[in-house]
Amino acid sequence: MDSTEAPQGVIQAHLLRGQKALVTGANSGIGMATALGLGRAGADVVVNYVADRDAAEKVVEEITSFGVRAAAYEADVSKEDQVVAMVDRMVQEFGTIDIMVANAGLQRDARLTDMTLAQWQKVIDVNLTGQFLCAREAAKEFRRRGVVPEVSRAAGKIICMSSVHQLIPWSGHVNYASSKGGVQMMMQTLAQELAPEKIRVNAVAPGAIKTPINRSAWETPEAREDLLRLIPYDRIGDPVDIAHAVVALSSDLMDYVVGTTLYVDGGMTLFPGFATGG
């Protein structure tokens, strides 16, 4: 699936001009669309990947065609030394970082009594600890540099990729739902801690977005129909829907937005079962 299919025209090319963004897990799905969106909005972009360098290089090539700088950096976000080295390298090569999008995530699904400790641990390590490490390293650089008024009113922006499952329990996915519940409290705590330094921390919580992570939920007509029952707006989301939210949240248009989760879910968190029941 091509994440660039949906219209991109609403992104204004000057919105993030002069800013430097890093997107984790940016060679696929939501991260890829977000990296492209930030590039279209005028930011230079580091495309993080852990596997499939070719896909990352393709994203870099497309971003570069918008007239901004981009590079692909390999790092496993769950490994402290690799995250430290990635942000250090960005500061060396790009001068600084203004926007950290902690997007990388995965699922290892199983019902409770079948779930191994390794499945639990892997999801927590990548989805929660990975975001902690990325936020920490970005915040150090934001603090060192402070506000540069010609670039942005904030010293830096952190966007955590959460999920509607920070709110909606999800049977058979206790590791994933717990990691996203953790992301919500981590995001709010960091927002409270860092706001006095003019560092804005927010989250985007996607609903059902067509990406490789949830292929089984939208691939067959039956699965699609089941899924659409949960979405009042009656369409499955595109990665670009999330990219638009991240671009807006990281721009000065949203400078007074601090510690908020923006649900981008076609109304999934309106509990549509209650439209007729309850």
Ligand code: NAD
């Ligand atoms: P995806 O599988 O297409 O992308 C996930 C990306 O994360 C991939 O590039 C993968 O290589 C990367 N990644 C995994 N482990 C990593 C690691 N250790 N270090 C660095 N990168 C790593 O899936 P997606 O749907 O684009 O997911 C992106 C984010 O959006 C995830 O955090 C996911 O939980 C969240 N999300 C997705 C949906 C959806 O419906 N697709 C809904 C809610 C939340």
